[in-house]
Amino acid sequence: MRAVLLTLAVLAALGLAGAVSVVGLGLYNVSAHAGHWPGVSWILHTTFRNSVRLRAPSMEDAPRLDDPDLIALGAGHYATACAGCHGAPGVARTATVRAMVPEPPLIGEAVESWRPNELHWIVENGVKMSGMPGWPVQGRGDEVWAVVAYLVSVRERMAPALPANDGAGVAYCRTCHEKIGGPVPRLDILDAEYLEAQLDLYASGARPGGIMAQAVSRVRKDDFGALARELAQGDAPVFARDAPRLDGGDGAALARRGNRDVPACLACHGDTGKGPALFGQSQDYLTTQLKLWRDGTYVHDNKMHAAARDLTDADIDALSRYFANSAE
Ligand code: HEC
Ligand code: HEC
Ligand code: HEC
Structure with missing residues (x-):
């Protein structure tokens, strides 16, 4: 028994001494040219793959990934946020990016090995210690689907050309x-x-x-x-004035109905100017924003958060349809 304990103690001391020399004395070569010790790349990559599989979100949360607007939005973001590292059909990577370790894979290759929900997880979270960044803000997995939609279009060889974004005006x-x-x-x-x-x-x-x-x-x-x-709005007549007028319906009623705690939507979003114009806005956009306000992802305006707090999904659908399709 004593011999076993002694052996364990010696091994622990050796391990500690090893760790101290690698960490403390700088024996580990961090040069990107040195590559990993044998087996380390395999361990890292297998850990990465299994970690993503375990955590990827359910596809039930996904919007329709073949929606051309969603793909175009993803392409617009990809052009400035991702193409520099991963290239794109017709966009090459610089020699310096190709010298990164690990090297960012060409996007055409990267998308082959992952399912859409796994791509979502990678783009939202990034990959520690690899240079692959996470999404710039937290709590906006809804936005990440646009990039996934673009990535899926790359896999299916249907990707639109990336917009030219040389200017910043x-x-x-x-x-x-x-x-x-x-x-x-x-x-x-x-x-x-x-x-x-x-x-x-x-x-x-x-x-x-x-x-x-x-x-x-x-x-x-x-x-x-x-x-x-x-x-901002110019002198040209805005779309809302040409839109059909939806007087009835749940949306119109909800928009006029306030309660003791919160005024009606139209008390702020009508012609009072206390809130931004909503008539003629995109319906998809309104739906997403109302959910962000309701769920507390947005808290930058207390009154607006309070106004959305008790809305059901059905209320949000009705209100979005009403504001998107009616004139004031
Ligand atoms: C890659 C596409 C893309 C580009 C490029 C882009 N936007 Fe946006 N913009 C969006 C999306 C998507 C939203 C909605 C974001 C959200 O959910 O918060 C948005 C929202 C906005 C809003 C908020 C509108 C509202 O009703 O509250 C403003 C203002 C805005 N963008 C201005 C700009 C300006 C100025 C630029 C150029 C510097 C720009 N955008 C470039 C996609 C883009
Ligand atoms: C600074 C460079 C950089 C940027 C910017 C970047 N990535 Fe990456 N990305 C990487 C690197 C490096 C890896 C490899 C990670 C690994 O294998 O451990 C990677 C991995 C990935 C993977 C997994 C591929 C695989 O099989 O390894 C996907 C998918 C991906 N990136 C998509 C994106 C998207 C989409 C964007 C933009 C929102 C983006 N990346 C921005 C560097 C970058
Ligand atoms: C007390 C005034 C007030 C009430 C009541 C109110 N809002 Fe708002 N709402 C605001 C303000 C102010 C903003 C802009 C906040 C910001 O981003 O600065 C806003 C933002 C919004 C946005 C985002 C618009 C955009 O372009 O991004 C939507 C959608 C919206 N409100 C819908 C509604 C609906 C639907 C109701 C009724 C259920 C409602 N609001 C009630 C004041 C109000």
């Missing part, structure tokens, strides 16, 4: 805001002051949004005001 903003519907909001129904405030909120993280956090990080803060003025 208003033309860059328009690659999404004037070309894609669905999840991308219209800005031309909103006023410049509101738009500028949103850009500040995205930049500070107070309004968590990874796609817009990436977009605002590519423009100078000093230019927020000018960008907002260019994109």
Whole structure:
């Protein structure tokens, strides 16, 4: 028994001495050129694969991944956030990126080995100690599906060309805001002051949004005001006025109904100007935003959070349909 204990103690001491020399004396070579010790790459990759499999979300949460608007939005984000490391059909990686260890795989190869929900997990969480970043904000897995939709289109060789994003002016903003519907909001129904405030909120993280956090990080803060003025409502008649009028229905009734604690939606979003314009906004976008307010992912306006807190999914559908399709 004593011999066993002694042997264990000696082994522990040797292990500790080994660890101290590797960590403390710098014996481990961190050079990217040195590669991993034999077997380490296999261990890391197998751990990575199994870790992703275990944690990937259920496909029940996924929107329709073949929706062209969702794919286009994912492509727009991918162009500035991912293509530099992973390339894209027709986009090469720099020699320096190819010297990374591990090397970011070409996207065409990367998507072959993962299911859509696994891709979602990787893009939302990133991969520790590899250079693969996570999503810029937490709690916005809903946005990540747009990138997954684009990745699936790459796998199916149906991917749209990436938008050219060389500039960082208003033309860059328009690659999404004037070309894609669905999840991308219209800005031309909103006023410049509101738009500028949103850009500040995205930049500070107070309004968590990874796609817009990436977009605002590519423009100078000093230019927020000018960008907002260019994109805000112009003199042209807004879409809402041409839209059919939905007077009846659950949405209209809900929008007019307040209670003791919270005023009606229209008390703020009608012509009082206390809240942003909603009439004529994209229905998909309204639905997503109302869920974010209701679920407390958004808390940057207390009254708006309170107004959404008790809405059911059916209420949100009805309200979104009403605001998207009616005129004031
Ligand atoms: C700074 C470079 C960098 C950026 C930017 C980057 N990645 Fe990665 N990515 C990597 C590296 C490195 C790996 C390899 C990780 C590993 O194998 O351990 C990786 C792995 C992946 C994988 C898993 C592929 C596999 O089988 O290893 C996917 C999918 C992926 N990235 C997608 C994306 C998407 C989508 C974006 C943009 C939202 C993105 N990446 C941004 C560096 C990057
Ligand atoms: C890759 C596509 C993409 C690009 C590029 C982009 N946006 Fe956005 N934008 C979005 C999406 C998607 C949302 C909704 C985000 C959310 O859920 O928070 C959004 C939201 C916004 C909002 C909030 C609107 C509202 O109703 O509250 C503003 C303001 C905005 N963008 C301005 C800009 C400006 C200015 C630029 C250029 C610097 C820009 N966007 C570039 C996709 C994009
Ligand atoms: C007390 C005033 C108030 C009430 C009541 C209110 N809202 Fe809001 N709402 C706001 C304000 C202010 C914002 C903008 C907050 C911010 O991002 O700065 C907002 C934002 C929104 C947005 C996001 C718009 C965008 O472009 O991103 C939606 C959608 C919305 N409200 C819908 C509703 C609905 C539906 C109701 C009724 C159930 C409602 N609101 C009730 C004040 C209100």
